[in-house]
Amino acid sequence: MPSHLSADRPAAQPPGRGSVDALISRMRRLKGDVDAVRRDTHGDGSDPQDRWQRALCDLALHQLDDLGAHLAQLRDGHPAASPAPEPSAAEPPPPDGGSLLSRVGSAEWNLLTDQASWSAELYRILGRDPAAPPLTLDELPSLVLDEDRPQLTAMVTECLVDARPIDGEFRVVRPDGEVRTVHMMGEPVLDTDGGTASMWAVLRDVSELRRHRRAVSETRDSLRHHRQREQTEHRLAVELQEAVLPPWRGSLRLPHRGPETLDLAARYLPSAVGAPIGGDWYDALELPGGETLLSVGDLTGHGVAATSGMATLLGAVRGMAVAGTAPGRLMSYLNQLLDATVQPALGSAVCCRYRPETRTLTWAQAGHPAPLLYRGGTGRGLPAPHGVPLGATSGAVYGQAEETLDAGDVLLLYTGGLVPGHSGSPRAGEADSGGGTAARNPLLDLAPRFAEARSAQDCVRLVVEEFGESEREEDACVLVARVIG
Template sequence: MPSPLFADRPAARPSERDAVDAMINRARRLRGDLDSVCRASVVIDEDDPQARWQRALCDLAAHHLDDLGARLGQLREGPPAPSPDTAPADPAQSPLSGRAGSAEWNLLDDGVEWSAELYEIFGREVAAGPLSLDELPTMLVPEDQPLLTAMVTHCLIDGKPMDGEFRIRRPDGRMRTLHAMGEPVLDPEGRTVSLWAVLRDVSALNDSRQLEVRTRDSLQRQDDIARTEHRIAVELHQAVLPTPHDSLGPTPAVSGAMDVAARLLPSQACGPTGGDWYDAMTLPDGRTLLTVGSLTDHGIPTASSMAMVLGALRGMAVAGIEPRALLTHLNQLLQTSVQPTLGSALCGLFDPSTGLLTWAQAGHPAPLLFRDGAGAPLPPPEGVLLGAAPGVAYGQETARLIPGDVILLRTDGLAPAAGRGTAPEKLLGLAPRLFRSRTAAECVRTVVDEFGGDEHPARGCVLVARVDGRN
């Protein structure tokens, strides 16, 4: 059977050539579309593993399309005839990556035929002649020589097709990776008479593959680190907050006392790893501490800072420090911490003996007071973000609450306010439902039903305090 590479063949019919031309045009258009997509979607940022991975994929796809175009061009032109007078080109100076050359080794007369492209790929002078099967391994790097020997042996002795990659070192010292495909050529009696092969330079293609693998592995490592940090931050956050349940205490039995409930609503993007907090506790003097707040960013550092702030806040409240002084001390704490950060906070103290709520805020949404089926924000005192400036003095306000009143505290991520001292209409619209609720936990569930769905884009805390005594 004649070699499929060198056998005479009839000229391609015009319709077949037209079909190949059409495929070449489609490949060129697809290559142009790929360039447009890569320019539009991939921003080069060497510090961003995802950007490097996207660029590697674009380069890999480009190499595949370039190789497809080259193969279709060869299909259209037919097999090239060897040209002894053609000087080999330098692959470093010409687009040879992906180029293919052909060879046939005759086992009967030890004859060897190489195409001109194969001389170029190997960087070998035409005058030096082709390499025999015995000489070919000398061009390979030592660790790849057994691979080539095994491929040739299986092909000639077992009749198996040859398909594999190996690396060669050219006379100029450059290393190239070649992909070889071949099969034995048999005579009419079924005896092997020669070996033919197509060898293609896949160096650039392999470089793109390796880059894609490296950047993908880098992304995987980054994702593993992020998951570990997320888990630690979640555990720290959950350990610091007083309880994962709605209610922060039993429903009070004494008229005028407070029933308090709270809930953290994690976002889909960050989960419960941000700096949001809520807290409520009965102090030694009988007053009830109510506080919510939020530090910027998320992750382990923010969760750690949140734990520090909440611990300091509890300690100062137990020591009897009033809300405005408490926020002044928290501001100083964040200003002098190892990892300075910004945050908003609201701190209130409710005295059940007088019904007075004394509160202060640091760049935080004002409490919402719901009474008799209507709601409105309390007039806020002066206060800037914690950590924003040293030596800040915070204002303080008081409000008299009556049995049946509901106070709602929240972080700004739950329902961002339109401006200082305002509240979203959606929250105020819950007034009739909150009026009908008999416990603080019911009020919290009402808020969660409205803001806790999958479509909710931001994290947030909500704390509801209900003054007992309504009939």
Template sequence: MPSPLFADRPVPGPAEPGTMDALITRTRRLRGDVDAVRRDTEVDDGNTLWRWQRALCDLAVRQLDQLGSHLDQLKAGRPDADGAPDRPARETSPGHDCSGPRLGRVGSGEWNLLTDEVSWSDELFLILGRDPESGPLTLDELPSLVHPDDQALLTAMVTDCLIDGKPMDGEFRIIRADGRVRVLHMMGEPILDTDGCTASMWAVLRDISALRHGEQTVRDSHDSLRREDQLARTEHRLVAELHEAVLPAWHGSSYLPRSGPGALDLAARRLPDTAHPATGGHWLDALELPCGESLLTIGELTLRGVAGASSMAMLLGALRGMAVAGIAPGALLGHLNQLLETSEQPALGSALCSRYAPETGTFSWAQAGHPAPLLFRDGTGHALTPPDGVLLGATSGAAYEQAEIQLRPGDLLVLHTDELPRGRVVELAPRIAGTRSARECAQLIVEESDRAERTDAACLMVIRIPG
């Protein structure tokens, strides 16, 4: 009879290298071959070697099933944040150690109930950390190596095997003489005499400590990912709520002033960063001032998440208050620089602050390390020459120059943050000239920006001068 460790069938051909599907296919084929060997094996209960070999086939099938499950999870990618580990964690003592016997080391033993003889393989002595010169342990002595919490489990397995003739298949922990805690898997059966009574018990034990440690590592990693996902979702929600509470209520497009002739046609868009959805530090704002002018601002902070959103809310509140008080854009940025410099959460920020006077068509603006507005007129586009201004929070006592430009009816300004592809937007000038509203122009720019790679969130404000 052929050895049960080998199948009399051709070895499957090599699968495509480097693909997860190929690994899964090969694992399933191997599992099927080993299972076929196990089913075809004729076991001689009187032959310890054959019993050991059959038990090895059972263990191999079990491990290949686990391997297939792990590969399926790996193919699926990042685990579902709401999912749970595949199996409950088995707690180990603080002394648990995954060094020592390698994964897969297997030993066997037999306990003769009629003669009280006990025989262990050399591997079993190594697994249990026992000196062969001390001899094997009897069934009564064996629990002395077992972890106190698992002694009842082992006793029940052995009792069911000896009294009820049930096969043994379970795991328990041992504490070796060197103090190391190991996890063992034991499989065994009773051997009956001619009268049907239990004459002896045999068992195959395998050290699976490294395997269980690896599974625990996977579970811990899964739990960490789940916690990170929950924190990220919470942070994203808080940032969104702060933006909704602080930024203008108008979405997409609006007019300033709200009514009357000569109102600016405005459109705004926020382009999120898909890798970091809770960016938080970007803002854009349009506010009608008591004097009849319009405040138009845009900016971003280096802080992210809730910290960035809260700092943004603080700056935007201060900016609005100072603008209502009549402070000009250049001086206003100087005050914002001082405010950010003394904040409990140090950060850098870029900003553009401007005012538009409808009576004269004057656009007054200042910038703090921010891209200059793009002006589109008569089918062409270019960036305005920026006045001097350093990043907010970069230095104490910074002064910010102010520039002015006379806008004409039909002119269009684009205010934006760094991540907008300026060159591509300027090239859109002929198509922008054909748009009929700020909203239509903003949509055109967004579509073009989506074709470019962005590494951060971006904000965009389009201002069309009536005419």
């Protein structure tokens, strides 16, 4: 129905048809672009970021649909110029995805005659029989939810008494029990004396719009909660890692008692792609009798679970090494421990015992890159004894190997994430310096520079310079032991 105007306001002239058509064309192009963005949002719905993005796109598309219908109505002129047939009482309400024109109605309440007139669209919105008389202002609150009635009453009172425009929302209950959200905008119509003669209003069903906005809000809250949880877990994982890994930074000389025989340095390298902290570790520990424990390892997974599992394994390694358990048997016990955990996991590790009196390195591995030995400007991978990954099979037996070191030798232990695309060193029987049956380990190319290094810390620095900034998908650890006596 036409909107009434106060006596002192001239009627606005309708916009030109061409300008409205241009706006409609721009709106349609924009809708196509938004729809393309939505289709590009992949995922199975498990990622909060994806859910939030899709909800925003759905809301934008819904609002563009409404805008398009608004512009079409503006272009075609007021419905009064081309009246539509009245719906029958049996006609079902239009679906939520219908045009905006089926969800916008108008009404006028005459205060002098106490008569009301409703458009056909308003009957549809409220689910009322078109043959029934329209409700008066006193009867209208009967359709509204109890908690929303005070708001409707206040809006109507302010309009009639204070001549204020109406702009607010309330929820109505249709005869079929469905609850819909209605946005009401209106103004008082003044007589020549300035008194309120009637009130007109446009009522729009915004239920679907509110549903989309709730979806955006809920997914945004879910995304915020997910990020906060990730930040908390990352902080806990970092704190746990820092509490468990050796506190020394820079070089360490062992043993503390007696002649120093090993110069040690290590570094933890986080993932280059920003993945959560993993379960990598390094360790060097003086054992009873003057021997030294060297170990590195990696537990699958990320976050607090992986870091806490790493702490458990590292504690077990230290305890068994102090008790005198040989590396091969130690790996068997670690495998049993991981196999018995509630949450299944896989791990890899290298464990070495160095005896300074004989410069003997006794070691074992579990599915892990073998140590690299650098001597006289060249490097090679130590032939690895048999050893499956930790947790891969029950009752696994692990082999053990020995290597005699010389003064000036450099031993490099590392986890698999250090060198992308290279899983480890050659096994027994494979070429150890390239050109044979195994791909050459790029870490071996550091041998000439290691020969010129004056400390284990210098060697670690060289490794970090070459591989610390590479595009690693996983975090990594590197431990260097330099024989000094």
